[in-house]
Amino acid sequence: MITAEISEKTIHRFSLKKALRESPVAQGLFLMGPTNTYLIIFMVIPLILVTALSFLSRGTYGEVVYKFSIENYVRLFDPLYAKILGYSLLVGLLTTVFSLVIGYPMAYYIARAPARQRSLLLFLILLPFWTNFIIRIYAWIMILRSSGFLNSFLQWIGIIHEPLNILYTPTAVLIGMVYEFLPFMVLPLYTSLEKIENAQLEAAADLGAPPWKAFLRVTLPLSVPGMIAGTILVFIPAMGMFVVPDLMGGAKTILIGNVIRNQFLTARDWPFGAAASMLLMVLTMVFTLYYTRKAGFGEELLI
Amino acid sequence: MSDFAVELRDIVKVFPTPEGGQVNAVDHVTIQIKHGEFFSLLGPSGCGKTTSLRLMAGFEWPTSGEVYIDGKLMEHTPPYLRPVNTVFQSYALFQHMTVSQNVAFGLEMEKVQKAEIARRVNEALEMVKLGGMGRRKPKQLSGGQQQRVALARALVKRPKVLLLDEPLGALDLKLRKEMQLELKALQNKVGITFIYVTHDQEEALTMSDRIAVMSKGKALHIGLPVEIYERPNCRFVADFIGETNFLTGMVKKVSKKAVTVFLPILSTEINGIGHGEFSVGQNVAVSIRPEKIRLADDDGKPVNDLKGTENLLHGKVIATAYIGSDTRVDLSLGNDIRMRAWEQNDISTLDPEAYYADGDAVRIYIPVENTLVLPEDVS
Numbered sequence: 001m002i003t004a005e006i007s008e009k010t011i012h013r014f015s016l017k018k019a020l021r022e023s024p025v026a027q028g029l030f031l032m033g034p035t036n037t038y039l040i041i042f043m044v045i046p047l048i049l050v051t052a053l054s055f056l057s058r059g060t061y062g063e064v065v066y067k068f069s070i071e072n073y074v075r076l077f078d079p080l081y082a083k084i085l086g087y088s089l090l091v092g093l094l095t096t097v098f099s100l101v102i103g104y105p106m107a108y109y110i111a112r113a114p115a116r117q118r119s120l121l122l123f124l125i126l127l128p129f130w131t132n133f134i135i136r137i138y139a140w141i142m143i144l145r146s147s148g149f150l151n152s153f154l155q156w157i158g159i160i161h162e163p164l165n166i167l168y169t170p171t172a173v174l175i176g177m178v179y180e181f182l183p184f185m186v187l188p189l190y191t192s193l194e195k196i197e198n199a200q201l202e203a204a205a206d207l208g209a210p211p212w213k214a215f216l217r218v219t220l221p222l223s224v225p226g227m228i229a230g231t232i233l234v235f236i237p238a239m240g241m242f243v244v245p246d247l248m249g250g251a252k253t254i255l256i257g258n259v260i261r262n263q264f265l266t267a268r269d270w271p272f273g274a275a276a277s278m279l280l281m282v283l284t285m286v287f288t289l290y291y292t293r294k295a296g297f298g299e300e301l302l303i
Numbered sequence: 304m305s306d307f308a309v310e311l312r313d314i315v316k317v318f319p320t321p322e323g324g325q326v327n328a329v330d331h332v333t334i335q336i337k338h339g340e341f342f343s344l345l346g347p348s349g350c351g352k353t354t355s356l357r358l359m360a361g362f363e364w365p366t367s368g369e370v371y372i373d374g375k376l377m378e379h380t381p382p383y384l385r386p387v388n389t390v391f392q393s394y395a396l397f398q399h400m401t402v403s404q405n406v407a408f409g410l411e412m413e414k415v416q417k418a419e420i421a422r423r424v425n426e427a428l429e430m431v432k433l434g435g436m437g438r439r440k441p442k443q444l445s446g447g448q449q450q451r452v453a454l455a456r457a458l459v460k461r462p463k464v465l466l467l468d469e470p471l472g473a474l475d476l477k478l479r480k481e482m483q484l485e486l487k488a489l490q491n492k493v494g495i496t497f498i499y500v501t502h503d504q505e506e507a508l509t510m511s512d513r514i515a516v517m518s519k520g521k522a523l524h525i526g527l528p529v530e531i532y533e534r535p536n537c538r539f540v541a542d543f544i545g546e547t548n549f550l551t552g553m554v555k556k557v558s559k560k561a562v563t564v565f566l567p568i569l570s571t572e573i574n575g576i577g578h579g580e581f582s583v584g585q586n587v588a589v590s591i592r593p594e595k596i597r598l599a600d601d602d603g604k605p606v607n608d609l610k611g612t613e614n615l616l617h618g619k620v621i622a623t624a625y626i627g628s629d630t631r632v633d634l635s636l637g638n639d640i641r642m643r644a645w646e647q648n649d650i651s652t653l654d655p656e657a658y659y660a661d662g663d664a665v666r667i668y669i670p671v672e673n674t675l676v677l678p679e680d681v682s
Contacts, residue, residue: 205381206457
């Protein structure tokens, strides 16, 4: 009798139902299961493959040779690539800055608009996503090219006499990039600005702050979380962008994204492309981490 | 110095309604608030009390009428140039600043010197008993502490007038009572005019020097707490402040001392004192506070010793509730007319016979001076 009792206690039969009911860890694993599975298959494994690939080398016919080498990374320090990387960084930064400068007043206006107009305005922000990105870029090409809408219009009203040469210049790339990434800046900014209670601004006015001072001392600091989120959402994809420079920058503007794409698709040098990808990723991560630390990620975001 | 700290002259504020109509949130309100006064705007939600306060602060502009602060017309003066400060219902503390930075904000806007700011911020925090909390963020404080920060932030500016918009609304009852007394003590100490918005009549009666009772955008009765309770000028005010019994009737006779009202449903007359002018035949409401009623056993014999100073009605006890300090007696006067009387428990007996039992016939004595004849329609 005694042995029977003990064995019943010690035999621990696993029951999924019971675990889900009682253990927060099991609940967490269960809920995160689909996400984790997806991430492991489509992110973690490819990332490991790319990391491994970047330490291999290219064979004569573009095949991958399974021999350890750091040659790819050494090649990246070639002044040519350093220049492209620096240039990409600059374009990424400029895209972010212009998105912020153009997006902030926009987000501010939407956040302050009456509730009914707000949803319409947000809808308009998202409307471009309904069309294919490439098609929208071609629309920009139509606008910017020498005989395009912009030049025709400016000539018609008599501001210029010769068509401006915008398309296939860095300016065109910047225009395209800012256009593409603007919604990613406006939406988090809007979320931040919309959360600021009107009473906060009234309190500032009540304490003697004229509107511009209330903006600097209250609205601006309280929208910092939105600025951080928007900056990250714009800067990271901007660093890796290759479609816009390809289509709007002509051959003159090559960003690190184009280099990587070319290594994989044209030059068939996968290991070098992988190394360049790793470098871009590490750089972006370092930059983002540094930025968020500086800008006070963490406690400030929890407002 | 002008006679009044704040004066509203015939203010109207019209808001559009969601249905496309218009509503007079404030409807021809004239209020004069003296220097150093603790003045309350009291009324149910939607009565226009908060809008009135916001008009004083400058967050709203009157549709017509004028706002004067310290004798100066505030026609085009934005909030940041008005010598008033506000304690908001939601406190509206700046979440991204520490307690000290919150309190210092107003002084920085005045360009006060740094050392002076530090001194006054400390002083203000000491005053609201938050010394040593200066480095915390508002989120790290309890509701009561946040409330004190809001108070310090407004008072540190030494405004002519402090506007308080239901500042204790978010606090629990016990803390609320404590803060009421503290606020009143603080006001005595700093000597600033306090204008206090509340829907809590007890709070208004406890703290105020004078009260304006508001309803539907109108200031119905402006007076001392005792006046508003004992001599309300209309049915709404009598009903809103404290508990009362209403009987409806028609004016039968108006004399110097009393107004005689015929109560058709009880087929009897009652004498009371009237507020304002009455004409014979006018419909009126008679308000009788439950604690002013005296009950006596009814032996069925006629009463001869009734002096001219009391009214007598007859009724039956339908329920009693013993609540310690007094016994609340529900009475039926016949024809579905109910009344409530609060009899103070001044006898210390546990004998249930000493109290009224259900079904007892009673005489209901009501002093004439506590029988208030009020116009039926709010004017």
